[in-house]
Each structure stands twice: as structure tokens, then as C-alpha cells.
Amino acid sequence: MARAGLTAERLIHAGAELADEVGFAQVTVSALARRFDVQVASLYSHVKSSAELKTGIALFALAELADRVTEALAGRAGKDALFAFANAYRDYAREHPGRFAAAKHPLDAETAAASAGPRHAQLTRALLRAYDLDEPDQTHAVRLLGGVFQGFVTLELAGGFAHSSPDAQQSWDWSIGALDALLRNHAKTDGE
Amino acid sequence: MARAGLTAERLIHAGAELADEVGFAQVTVSALARRFDVQVASLYSHVKSSAELKTGIALFALAELADRVTEALAGRAGKDALFAFANAYRDYAREHPGRFAAAKHPLDAETAAASAGPRHAQLTRALLRAYDLDEPDQTHAVRLLGGVFQGFVTLELAGGFAHSSPDAQQSWDWSIGALDALLRNHAKTDGE
DNA sequence: ATATCTACCTAAAGACATTAGGCAAATAAG
DNA sequence: CTTATTTGCCTAATGTCTTTAGGTAGATAT
Numbered sequence: 001m002a003r004a005g006l007t008a009e010r011l012i013h014a015g016a017e018l019a020d021e022v023g024f025a026q027v028t029v030s031a032l033a034r035r036f037d038v039q040v041a042s043l044y045s046h047v048k049s050s051a052e053l054k055t056g057i058a059l060f061a062l063a064e065l066a067d068r069v070t071e072a073l074a075g076r077a078g079k080d081a082l083f084a085f086a087n088a089y090r091d092y093a094r095e096h097p098g099r100f101a102a103a104k105h106p107l108d109a110e111t112a113a114a115s116a117g118p119r120h121a122q123l124t125r126a127l128l129r130a131y132d133l134d135e136p137d138q139t140h141a142v143r144l145l146g147g148v149f150q151g152f153v154t155l156e157l158a159g160g161f162a163h164s165s166p167d168a169q170q171s172w173d174w175s176i177g178a179l180d181a182l183l184r185n186h187a188k189t190d191g192e
Numbered sequence: 193m194a195r196a197g198l199t200a201e202r203l204i205h206a207g208a209e210l211a212d213e214v215g216f217a218q219v220t221v222s223a224l225a226r227r228f229d230v231q232v233a234s235l236y237s238h239v240k241s242s243a244e245l246k247t248g249i250a251l252f253a254l255a256e257l258a259d260r261v262t263e264a265l266a267g268r269a270g271k272d273a274l275f276a277f278a279n280a281y282r283d284y285a286r287e288h289p290g291r292f293a294a295a296k297h298p299l300d301a302e303t304a305a306a307s308a309g310p311r312h313a314q315l316t317r318a319l320l321r322a323y324d325l326d327e328p329d330q331t332h333a334v335r336l337l338g339g340v341f342q343g344f345v346t347l348e349l350a351g352g353f354a355h356s357s358p359d360a361q362q363s364w365d366w367s368i369g370a371l372d373a374l375l376r377n378h379a380k381t382d383g384e
Numbered sequence: 385a386t387a388t389c390t391a392c393c394t395a396a397a398g399a400c401a402t403t404a405g406g407c408a409a410a411t412a413a414g
Numbered sequence: 415c416t417t418a419t420t421t422g423c424c425t426a427a428t429g430t431c432t433t434t435a436g437g438t439a440g441a442t443a444t
Contacts, residue, residue: 150346231392398431
């Protein structure tokens with residue numbers, strides 16, 4: 001029999017595609033084996049376990065998303081950069097809902113530290129440079145923005161804003177615009 | 193043999209407790225049967241399926257959370273109400289991480305409409321009354337707040353802010369305070 | 385006390401995860 | 415080019431979870 005040519009990378013990538021098609025929760029070793037037309041046990045030469053496979057997909061998605069954001073941020077600053085970051089994030093989630101779900105997959109501390117997670121934080125700090133925030137405000141802002149992006153997009157993808165007007169796009173633009181104003185108001189030593 | 197006295201309600205409640213102990217994803221019909229010391233198949237007289245059980249826990253958690261928020265909001269308005277709402281939400285998630293995860297469980301449109309989800313939106317609108325926003329700004333604000341609460345708390349619970357200073361509490365207070373300012377700036381016909 | 389109902393049971397089948405051990409295809413050594 | 419070695423994929427088997435079908439005994443009504 002001809003070999004299928006499996007590798008951990010191909011499995012993770014196919015797992016990401018499968019996640020976008022059927023949902024991250026439905027990504028199983030068995031489904032992946034069917035997709036490659038091999039026996040289930042064969043995958044275990046390349047991934048240690050189902051958990052490791054899902055972690056691999058999570059790391060892949062986090063890195064891909066960070067790449068997108070990096071590209072979106074290039075040559076921009078201030079409000080322009082904020083919108084570019086936010087839209088890159090949201091667009092990725094809408095194009096790749098399964099990978100986005102994977103990116104939210106919990107990682108143990110060690111894995112998280114080696115993931116693209118810290119890169120996301122760095123990208124946010126780069127974006128915030130134009131807003132000229134003191135510490136610890138900058139860290140607060142990193143967390144607020146992370147929360148808004150992830151939370152809003154998650155709710156939108158879950159259908160939370162469907163069947164009601166105005167459409168989600170408008171609320172998104174309004175929210176990011178409001179955050180821009182919020183950040184400008186907090187520049188440097190500015191209280192309350 | 194003495195009967196265990198199972199009912200759908202007891203199963204859902206026990207499922208919520210189990211979720212807090214071992215994680216919502218680990219709540220299974222089997223684990224619940226072990227907890228009640230009955231055979232697995234016995235549960236199927238009370239719940240149609242594993243999916244229905246999880247949906248039941250999700251609805252329970254959403255309602256419980258809405259109750260908490262309702263209580264927190266009583267007699268408060270403006271910034272005070274905003275902090276009360278936000279803290280009730282976050283405290284619930286920290287006290288009941290499994291139920292909080294359950295509350296994020298995707299529901300089909302019909303179930304979602306009959307859930308406490310719309311009540312959450314109404315509570316947010318009640319909170320926003322003091323900020324005197326025009327439509328569609330009020331809807332935008334409902335969505336922004338929903339996103340921030342859910343996103344920030346999810347990231348915090350996932351350990352995203354661990355091992356770094358300042359602690360999450362400070363970022364939370366800063367963020368909610370900043371949102372209060374944001375909302376005040378957008379009162380009525382206020383552009384930019 | 386008998387009849388009905390139903391809560392919980394046993395039994396069985398199907399899906400997924402995982403491990404152990406085997407064969408054949410790719411690769412390296414002669 | 416042949417032989418030796420590695421290793422990619424296979425078969426087989428076990429355990430867990432979900433779900434359905436049909437039975438029994440304990441609760442409830444007559």
C-alpha cells in the first residue's frame with residue numbers, strides 16, 4: 001500500500017481545516033484518520049494523544065492569528081492601527097471559526113508561555129505606543145482590549161447579535177471607535 | 193433497592209456542581225450516574241441526551257447569573273450600578289467556573305430566545321439608562337459591555353493574566369472605570 | 385389486596401481514544 | 415544492486431462514553 005505521508009504538521013493543519021468545517025469540538029483523531037484514509041491507530045505515530053493534537057491546532061491558530069495581526073499593523077499607528085488590529089482579529093475569527101475556537105483552547109502555563117500568546121500581548125503594546133500610556137495603565141489597556149476583542153467576537157460568532165438590529169458590524173465599529181477615545185483620554189498621567 | 197429519586201432538575205443541579213469541580217467539558221452522563229450511584233441508562237428516563245443535559249446546565253447557569261446581576265443592580269444607578277453588575281458577573285465566574293463555562297455553551301436560536309440571555313440584555317439596558325444613550329448607541333453599548341465582561345473574565349479564568357503584574361483585580365477596576373467614562377462621553381447626541 | 389405505573393435495572397451496540405505488536409515500504413549500508 | 419535497518423501504517427484488543435430496548439421491583443391508585 002502506498003503511504004499516506006502523515007506528519008504532525010499535516011495532521012495539525014488538516015485538523016485546523018476540519019475545525020473550520022465541523023467545529024473545533026468535533027475534531028477527533030478518528031475523524032482525522034478518515035480524512036487521510038488511514039486507520040485511527042496510525043495517527044499515534046505522529047501525535048501523542050488527542051489532547052496533544054488539539055493543543056497543536058491551538059498553537060497553530062494562535063501563531064496564524066498573530067501573523068495576520070502583525071501584517072495588519074505594519075505601517076500604521078494610532079486609531080488606524082487600532083482598527084487594523086481589531087479587524088484582522090475579527091476577520092480571522094469569521095473566516096476561520098474553528099481555528100478561532102482552537103485559539104481559545106486552554107493551555108497549561110508552560111505551553112502558553114511558549115505559544116504565540118505573548119506575541120499577541122506584544123503586538124497590543126506596539127499598538128498602544130501611540131496612545132502614550134504610563135504603566136500600569138498600558139497593561140490594563142492590553143487586558144481590556146484583549147477582553148473586548150475576544151468577548152465581542154465570541155458573542156457575535158455564537159449568534160448573540162443575530163436577528164437584531166443594528167447589525168454587528170456597526171456595533172463593532174462603534175465599540176472600537178469608543179475604545180480609541182477611551183485610550184486617548186487616558187494618555188499619560190490622566191486620572192478619572 | 194431504594195430509589196435514588198432522580199429528576200431532571202436534580203440532575204442539572206448536580207451537573208452544575210460537577211462542572212465547577214471538574215470542568216464543564218468533563219460533565220458526562222456517566223460521571224453523573226456515578227455521582228448518584230445508579231446505572232448510566234437510568235438517567236435517560238430524565239434527560240433525553242447528553243446534549244440536552246448540557247443545555248439544561250447552560251440554561252440553569254444563565255438564569256442563576258441573571259439573578260445575581262439583578263440582585264446586584266437593585267437600588268443602584270450609574271457608575272455604582274456598572275461596577276455592581278460587572279463585579280457580580282466576575283464573582284460568579286470565579287466562584288463557579290464550570291457554570292460560567294456552561295453559560296457560554298452554544299444554544300440553538302430557539303433555546304437561546306427562551307433562555308435568560310435576553311434577560312441579561314435587558315439588565316444591561318437597565319444599567320445603561322443612567323448614561324442616557326440614544327439608539328442605536330445603547331445597543332452598541334450593550335454589546336460592548338457584554339463583550340468586555342465575557343472576554344476579560346474568560347481570559348482571566350484561563351490564566352491569561354497570571355504570573356504578571358499588576359494583578360487582574362486592578363486591571364478590572366481600571367477597565368470598568370474607563371468604560372464608565374466612555375459611556376458618559378457618549379451620552380445623547382455626542383459624535384466622535 | 386390487587387392492579388397500574390414508572391423508576392431504575394440488565395443487556396447490547398456503536399463511536400472514540402489508546403496501546404501492543406506485526407508487516408511492508410522507504411532508506412541506508414555493503 | 416543487494417542486504418540490513420528503520421519506520422510508517424496496519425490489525426487486534428481494551429476501556430470509556432452514549433444511546434436504545436426491554437425487564438423487574440417499588441411506589442401509587444383502586
